[in-house]
Amino acid sequence: MTEEVRKYAEKRIMESNIRMVPGHYPEFKSKEQVDMFLKMSELSFKEYENEPLNIADLTEVDINEYKSLLERLKRNKENVPLELLVTKYKRSYDQLKERIRAMTKEIFQDVVLSGLQIERSEADQKYLEINSAIRESGIMKKASQAAFIQQDADLVLEYAGQLREIVHGIVKGCEKNAS
Numbered sequence: 001m002t003e004e005v006r007k008y009a010e011k012r013i014m015e016s017n018i019r020m021v022p023g024h025y026p027e028f029k030s031k032e033q034v035d036m037f038l039k040m041s042e043l044s045f046k047e048y049e050n051e052p053l054n055i056a057d058l059t060e061v062d063i064n065e066y067k068s069l070l071e072r073l074k075r076n077k078e079n080v081p082l083e084l085l086v087t088k089y090k091r092s093y094d095q096l097k098e099r100i101r102a103m104t105k106e107i108f109q110d111v112v113l114s115g116l117q118i119e120r121s122e123a124d125q126k127y128l129e130i131n132s133a134i135r136e137s138g139i140m141k142k143a144s145q146a147a148f149i150q151q152d153a154d155l156v157l158e159y160a161g162q163l164r165e166i167v168h169g170i171v172k173g174c175e176k177n178a179s
Contacts, residue, residue, distance in 0.1 A: 001028050007028050009034045016042070022084060040115075055161040059110035063153060070151040097148070104147050104156060108140075111160040112167050129170050137165045 008031050028034045085093045138158050146155035
């Protein structure tokens with residue numbers, strides 16, 4: 001670990017509520033890795049203490065930026081005829097939709113996969129169960145509508161949280177049905 005990263009890690013660890021013996025830190029390669037370690041540690045403690053999780057804390061996506069992009073999409077749809085959006089402004093309109101799609105996907109991956117652990121011997125069966133449950137839940141379609149029809153970031157996060165419960169329930173062996 002570089003001296004700069006070591007000093008950064010010591011400073012951030014001391015600022016956090018996590019106590020570690022100096023010199024026994026993981027071998028961090030970057031400041032980003034330090035931040036991710038602290039975030040995951042904090043989330044682990046919250047889960048251990050049964051504190052409710054803030055779904056937005058589980059993603060690296062800048063939720064304010066995501067909301068801003070959804071608001072821009074909403075303004076475009078309200079103020080510009082669809083014919084112009086798909087012709088004259090096609091390139092920028094497609095770029096906006098692609099950015100929203102990518103961020104929505106990242107939110108779902110971050111939220112659903114955070115803290116997920118699957119035994120290697122059970123992986124194939126669990127993946128089949130998870131994929132089936134995702135399809136049957138209809139949550140991905142609802143999330144797409146929340147993003148592209150309603151432009152509602154909070155609803156996207158809510159759906160990500162619902163899918164997290166389903167997937168983690170399957171992995172823990174107590175499949176939950178989607179609402």
